[in-house]
Amino acid sequence: MAQTTSVSELIKQKRNKSRRMKLEKGVPVLLFLAASVSVLTTVGILLTLIVETVMFFTDVSFREFFLSTAMQPLNRSDPSFSILPLLSATLLSTGIAMLVAVPIGLTTAVYLSEYATDKARRVLKPMVEVLAGIPTIVYGFFAFTFVTPVLREIIPILDRTNILSPGIVMGIMIIPMVASLSEDALSSVPNSMREGAMAFGATKLEATIRVVIPAALSGIVASFVLGISRAIGETMIVTIASGSNKNLTFDVTQSMQTMTAYIVEVTSGDAGAGTTAYYSLYAVALTLFLFTLAMNMLAKYISKRYREVY
């Protein structure tokens, strides 16, 4: 058979082939490097938080940070650092938010999954999810310029900045999250279970409460826990609308500062690098990080551990 390819062409082919093989081997390495950026981010977050927190605890004792009640980081003569006022504000605002988000989110989920017609669901669901797309800064503006003044008409003793109004608005922000995760859980309950309940004569409501919700409970509870995590980490709404009062109190009509709002205040304020106030930032941030991490892991655990498989 006659040789149809010249030698130079063969060399070219060979070279192409080896280049292709190099590419074939090199690409996964490059992709791995790209993938490790996300791991490095986690490492970076942990390292910065831990290293600077250690610096903080060389100046301030654990006892003062976790057990005393005074938070006056910028007091020149006698600064004091206690996380309790920030923690109480965070827990209060989260609690208020969940009081709003859980009932509205869950009933919305039940309505969309059990009662609404296909047509109604197709219209309502994206509209509810628009609430999740609104930037938090816009919610902050809304809480500060609209919700607080309206609430002050009803509750005259409410301060101009308070924890109640941002708590409520945060709850509204979290509704779509609770609603859409709970709805996913409810819709994954097989129809045969609803039909079984109804064949026994249950009304839709009875079937939902006695059969569908218990079957979807793990997903529903997980959605609440994720909502809590979201509320703990929420920053702009509380920064704008709840002020910067660092007193330890449980009076929701007063100004309070959450952990997140404290971080914003200190970073945008004039605590210079190397001061104790600056390091306190990282101790607070690490506490915040651990709280949200614990909530996220708890949510994952609940939805895995208690999921009913059909």
Add this chain to the structure above:
Amino acid sequence: MAEYIDHELVHKRLPRRIALNKTVRGLFLASTLSGLIVLAVLLFDVIRDSWGWLDWQFLTSVTSFSPEQAGIIGAISGTLWLMMIVGPLTMILGVATAVYLEEYVKEGRVRTFFETNISNLAGVPSIVFGLLGLTVFVRMLGMGSVVLAGGLTMSLLVLPIVIVASQEALRAVPSYLREASFGMGATRWQAIRTVVLPAALPNILTGMILAMSRAIGETAPLIAIGIPALLIPLPGSLFDSFTVLPVQIYYWTIDAALTAEYAYMAAATIVVLLVIMFLLNATAIFIRNKFQQRF
């Protein structure tokens, strides 16, 4: 035969049970609508406050202490600069990570490790990313609060979203397409580059745009890296100071206690921000409907 069901009792209770079902149905619908009503009130409030402030002069002027002269061109250009970093960077890193996990690693501990890490990262509050940016980019690498530092911080924040969206897009590409290209003699990378990625592109782009719209609205991390409250010159390079729309809204909102007009300017800026986000989302939906292939 023994009577197992007391029919009389059942019939006596039936009307009440049915009525309760109907009432609750109405209540649940009202609850669903209540969220939407708040949304409507929010939009109405913002638009009413911005009325009369949102004009050409406002869109094209630099910021100023005097409300009549102030504008948001600086914040708009800062937002665009930020997107020029976040867009390409997260696209490259996000898609590369997704390809690695979906096409190369596939299963096992390595993948579980990466995916656990990514899902945990997605749950970290944005303000913590701001502290990371402040510590590493602004202070350690000595960049200062410049466009590049903000862009890198924001890229790390939205990267998990892009990765997850890209993974889903790749997973939606049926394996027979890959197998067909292997059958034609393609190597793995050739199959990915010429067959899998093009097929996944519309869904990847949709996820990208949604991530961008998240990045545009994000405020806290940028405040943490120290963006100044009042900034006159427009950014001209990656190493210039900058501000963005949400940060401008923040400073005007908290200063509204001093000068009432600032609240209206904040509202006008919110309208601009929401319009930009609406356009981005509309584009994402358009791309999805127009180019999405069903396999």
